[in-house]
Amino acid sequence: MKLPEVFIDRMKNELLSSGITEDGFFESFDSEGLKGLRINKSKAGPDDYGKILSSVDPDGSHTKVSWCDSGFYTKAESSGNSPYYHAGVIYPQEPSAMLPAQVLGAKPGDVVIDLCAAPGGKACRIAEDLKGEGLLIANEISENRAKALLRNIERMGISNVVVLNEDPINMRSVLEGVADKIIVDAPCSGEGMFRRDPSAVKSWEKYGPSECVILQSSILESADILLKEGGELVYSTCTYGQSEDEDQILDFMSKHPEYEVIPHPKIEGVTHASDHSKLPGSMRIWPHICDGDGHFCVHLKKNGTAENEARLNEFTTKPGKLVREKEAILRFMSGILNDESYKSFCHKVNDSLLIKGTHASIPSVDERSIKGLKTVKNGLYIGELKPSGKELNLVPSHSLALTLKKDMLKSGACIDYSFDDPSVRRYLKGETLTADPGAKGPVVIMVEGFPLGFGKRSADGMIKNLYPKAWRLL
Numbered sequence: 001m002k003l004p005e006v007f008i009d010r011m012k013n014e015l016l017s018s019g020i021t022e023d024g025f026f027e028s029f030d031s032e033g034l035k036g037l038r039i040n041k042s043k044a045g046p047d048d049y050g051k052i053l054s055s056v057d058p059d060g061s062h063t064k065v066s067w068c069d070s071g072f073y074t075k076a077e078s079s080g081n082s083p084y085y086h087a088g089v090i091y092p093q094e095p096s097a098m099l100p101a102q103v104l105g106a107k108p109g110d111v112v113i114d115l116c117a118a119p120g121g122k123a124c125r126i127a128e129d130l131k132g133e134g135l136l137i138a139n140e141i142s143e144n145r146a147k148a149l150l151r152n153i154e155r156m157g158i159s160n161v162v163v164l165n166e167d168p169i170n171m172r173s174v175l176e177g178v179a180d181k182i183i184v185d186a187p188c189s190g191e192g193m194f195r196r197d198p199s200a201v202k203s204w205e206k207y208g209p210s211e212c213v214i215l216q217s218s219i220l221e222s223a224d225i226l227l228k229e230g231g232e233l234v235y236s237t238c239t240y241g242q243s244e245d246e247d248q249i250l251d252f253m254s255k256h257p258e259y260e261v262i263p264h265p266k267i268e269g270v271t272h273a274s275d276h277s278k279l280p281g282s283m284r285i286w287p288h289i290c291d292g293d294g295h296f297c298v299h300l301k302k303n304g305t306a307e308n309e310a311r312l313n314e315f316t317t318k319p320g321k322l323v324r325e326k327e328a329i330l331r332f333m334s335g336i337l338n339d340e341s342y343k344s345f346c347h348k349v350n351d352s353l354l355i356k357g358t359h360a361s362i363p364s365v366d367e368r369s370i371k372g373l374k375t376v377k378n379g380l381y382i383g384e385l386k387p388s389g390k391e392l393n394l395v396p397s398h399s400l401a402l403t404l405k406k407d408m409l410k411s412g413a414c415i416d417y418s419f420d421d422p423s424v425r426r427y428l429k430g431e432t433l434t435a436d437p438g439a440k441g442p443v444v445i446m447v448e449g450f451p452l453g454f455g456k457r458s459a460d461g462m463i464k465n466l467y468p469k470a471w472r473l474l
Contacts, residue, residue, distance in 0.1 A: 001029045001030055001194065001195065001198065001201070002201075003026065003029060003194070003201065004201065004204065004205055007191070007204070008026065010241070011025070011026075011240060014240065014241075014242055017278075018273075018277070018278075019277075020271065020286060020289070021288075021289070023288070024288035024289070025286070025287075025288040027288070028195065028287040028288040029194055029195045029287075030195070031195060031287075032195075033094070033195055033196035033293060034073055034094070034095055034291055034292060034293070035073065035074050035075060035076070035079075035092070035094075036065060036071055036072060036073050036074060036092070036093055036094055036095035036098065037056065037071070037072055037074050037076075037079050037090045037091065037092050037093065038068060038070050038071045038072075038090070038091045038093050038098060038121070038125065039052060039053075039070045039071075039072070039089065039090055039091075040070075040088055040089050040090065040091060040124070040128060040156055040157075041070050041128040041129075042127070042128045042131065042132070042156070042157065042158075043087075043088060043089050043156075043157060043405075043450060044089055044450075049070075051448070052084055052089060052090065053072060053074075055082070055084065055419045056074070056076055056079050056082050056084055056090060057074045057075070057076040057079075059075065059076075061073075061074060061075040061076070062074045062076075065095045065098055065291075065292075066267060066268040066269045066270075067098065067099045067102055067267045067268075067269060067270055067285075068095070068098035068099070068102050069102070070125075070128075071093070071095060071098040073095060073291065079092050080092055081473060083419060083424045083425075083428065083447040083452065084419075084447070084448075084450070085155075086155070086428055086452055086471065087402070087446075087447055087450040087451060087452050088155040088156040088157050088402050088450075089450050091121055091124055091125075091152070091156065093121040094196075094292075094293055095291065095292045095293075096192070096238070096285045096292035096293045096294070096295035097121055097122070097185075097238070097295070098121075098125070099236070099270065099283070099285065099295060099297050100122055100183055100185055100234050100236040100297050101121075101122040101125035101126050101129075101183065101234075102125070103234050103264060103283070103297055103299050104126065104181055104183050104232070104234045104299070105129070106126045106129040106130055106134075106181055107129065107130075107134075108129075108130055108131045108132075108133035108134055109130075109133050109134045110130060110134045110135075110180040110181055111134055111135045111137070111178055111179050111180050111181075111312065112126050112130065112134070112135070112136050112137070112179065112180065112181045112182070112183070113137045113139065113175070113178075113179045113181075113182045113183070113223075113226055114126060114136070114137070114138045114139065114182075114183050114185075115139050115168050115182060115183070115184050115219060115222065115223060115226075116139070116140065116141075116184060116185050116186060116187060116219065117138035117139055117140050117149050117163075117185075118140040118142065118145035118146060118148055118149040119145065119148045119149060119152055120138065120148070120149045120152035120153055120156075121152075122183055122185055123136060123138040123149070123152075123153065124152060124153065124156045124158065126183065127153075127156065127158040127160070127161060128156075130160060132159075132160055133160070134160065134180075135160055135161070135162065135312065135364055135365065136158065136160060136161045136162070137161075137162045137164065137175070137179075138153060138161060138162070138163050138164070139163075139164040139165075139166055139168065139171065140163075140164070140165060141165070141166065141167050141168070142165075143165055146163065146164075146165040146376055147376075149163060149376075150163050150376050150377055151471075153377065154377075154398070154399035154402060155402060156402075157399075157402040157403045157404075157451075158403075159362075159364070159379060159380035159399075159403050160364050160379070161364060161377065161379070162364055162365060162370060162375065162377065162378050162379070163375070163376040163377040163378075164370075164373055164374060164375060164376065165374045165375075165376050166373050166374050168218070168219050168222035168223070168226075169218065169222055170372075170373065171222060171226060171373060172222055172225045172226065174369075174370060174371070174372055174373055175226050175310075175312075175370075175373075176225050176226065176310060177225070177226070177227070177228045177229075177309070177310035178226065178228065178310045178311065178312055179226050179227050179228060179231055180228065180231050180232070181227075181231060181232045181233070181234075182223045182226060182227050182231070182232075182233045182234070183233075183234045183236075184216075184219055184220065184223050184233065184234070184235045184236070185236045185237070186212075186215075186216045186219055186220075186235065186236070186237050186244075187212060187215055187216070187219075188209070188212050188216070188237035188238060188239040188244050189203075189204050189207070189208065189209040189212050189239045189241060189244060190203070190204065190238055190239060191204065191238075191239040191240045191241060191294060192237075192238035192239055192240065192287070192293045192294025192295055193238055193293060193294075195287070195293070196293060209239070209241045209243055209244050210243075212239075212244055213243055213244055213248060216237075216244060216248050217248065217251070217252070220235065220248070220252045224252075224256055224302070227302050228302075228309060228310065229258075229302055229303070229304030229305055230301075230302065230303070230304060230305055231301075231302050232262065232299065232300065232301050232302070233259070233299075233300045233301075233302065234297065234298070234299050234300070235248075235249060235297070235298050235300065236295065236296060236297040236298075237295070237296045238293065238294060238295055238296075239294065239296065240294050240296075242278070244296075245279075245282070245296040245298075246273075246278045246279040246282060246296075247278075249279055249282070249298055249300070250278070250279060253300075256302075258302055258303045258304055259300045259301065259302055259303070260300065260301055260303060261279065261280065261281035261282065261298060261299065261300060261301075262281065262299040262300065262301050263280070263281035264281070264283065264299065267283075269285065269290035269291060269292065270283050270284070270285055270290070271283065271284045271285070271286060271289070271290075279298065281298065281299070282296065282297070282298040283296070283297045283298065284296050284297075312365045312366070312369040312370075313365060313366035313368065313369045322353060322355055324391070324392050325353070325355050325360060325385055325392065326349055326350070326353060327391075327392070328385055328391065328392035328393055328394050329349060329353070329360060329382060329383075329385075329394050330342075330345075330346060330349060331394075332393075332394040332396060332442065333345050335410075335413065335441050335442055336404075336409055336410060336413040336414075336442055336443070336444060337408055337409060337410065337413075338407075338408060338409060338410050341408040341409075348362050349362065354367070355385075358384050358385050358386065359381070359383075359384055359385075360381075360382040360383060360384070360385055360394070361378065361379055361380060361381045361382055362379050362380045362382065363378040363379040364378055364379035364380075365378065365379075380399070380400065380403060381397045381399050381400070382394070382396065382397060382400055383395050383396040383397040383400060384397075396442065396454055396466075398453055398454070398466075398467070398468050398471070400454075401444055401451050401452075401453045401454045402451055402453070404444055404451050405451075406446060406449045406450075406451075409444060412438055412439055412443075413441075413442070413443055413444060414443060414444040414445075414446050414451075415433075415435055415443055415444070415445055415446065415455070415463070416446040416447070416448070416449060417445070417446065417447050417448075418447075418448065419447055419448050421447075424447050424452070425473065427445050427452060427453070427455070427465060427467060428452070428467060428472060428473045429472055429473050429474075430465050430467055430469065430472045431465060432462060432463065432464065432465055433445070433455060433462075433463040433465065434461050434462060434463065435457065435461045435463055436461055437459060437460055437461040438457060438461065439457070439459075440456075440457055440458050440459045441456070441457060442454055442455070442456055442457075443455050443456070443457050443463065445463075445467075452467070453466060453467045453468070454466040454467075
């Protein structure tokens with residue numbers, strides 16, 4: 001690969017000043033980028049990993065990513081076509097990109113903001129760590145990329161989430177001081193992606209890092225306003241330039257001396273800056289000395305104790321007299337959920353059902369808490385209510401199906417196929433399925449115990465396919 005001379009000269013100086021060997025660095029740009037996948041811990045446990053990996057990557061090329069407890073290298077070319085992908089069990093992700101969310105270490109109950117969230121790899125991992133408790137606010141300024149973010153959020157079965165399509169500056173006055181933790185995977189010059197995307201070199205030559213530095217600084221200032229005192233911030237990029245990385249953080253900390261770097265124990269494959277470095281405690285992944293593309297990451301803490309901690313209202317106004325709407329929703333859910341899960345769902349509906357026109361949802365926060373922000377998703381979208389004679393019927397959302405688990409369902413309400421069953425591919429292509437005759441009504445189609453989506457069974461065993469057209473395999 002032909003690299004810009006300016007980049008080569010700068011990197012020779014930066015490698016020398018960092019004490020990192022130059023040997024093999026420039027040659028690494030001619031090697032093939034590594035592929036990886038992360039297993040969704042909210043759906044699958046460690047005991048499931050072997051079965052999932054052998055199905056996705058039958059050649060057995062998968063090995064562990066040392067800096068991510070659920071991440072694996074793979075040479076599989078089509079993991080995005082796997083039924084496990086459609087079930088939200090796996091997330092294809094470049095291995096180095098797995099580091100920042102692992103470093104952040106979100107805990108159940110945290111309010112976490114991902115300020116630059118698309119396409120959603122880090123946001124989805126954060127949601128896994130929250131374990132359904134607390135709140136994820138995933139923001140993306142680009143409308144098109146926000147759509148991709150939404151799809152991944154829904155595919156992974158995440159419901160304790162607010163997805164925004166906003167400029168971080170607009171979030172400042174509405175969400176000031178609400179976040180326990182924030183991740184900023186900042187827009188950057190993308191030098192770490194050169195070998196993966198040669199067009200990134202042309203973009204670098206045209207724009208360079210200078211414009212990125214200005215944007216990164218603005219995003220960090222927004223993050224400071226959104227983060228409560230005592231909160232934590234992870235800043236990362238996929239570039240090598242110190243102006244976008246170490247210098248950017250040093251400049252931020254000079255303006256905000258209440259921040260300090262949180263050092264992390266040594267991680268195999270990750271270079272940790274020493275006490276004598278420009279920014280002690282920061283971390284880098286170098287492509288010529290470990291298995292990953294170029295990445296920078298630093299973990300900061302905002303010291304201080306907030307006297308009046310800002311909080312979001314967790315639930316919307318109680319639904320009052322939405323009798324017909326509640327009846328329609330609960331009638332549908334009673335057909336698929338077992339008694340214990342049905343009771344839990346009833347509580348959610350009675351506490352926080354939101355109806356907008358014909359659309360029903362269980363929001364994660366009171367809409368007044370995020371008034372003025374362009375909201376793409378707030379909580380769990382249940383589906384659309386449509387009249388049928390004198391009553392309403394629920395047309396369930398696909399995202400509802402992906403939040404379900406087999407142990408939540410009635411035994412007759414799910415059809416669970418093995419991974420290699422041809423019916424799985426037929427379902428993902430939108431074809432009609434057949435099953436043994438049984439009670440007519442909604443069923444959840446599953447693969448190895450993981451939900452793929454809804455179907456509607458008739459008395460003779462024919463199953464109408466409800467898999468979304470936009471998601472189907474070709």
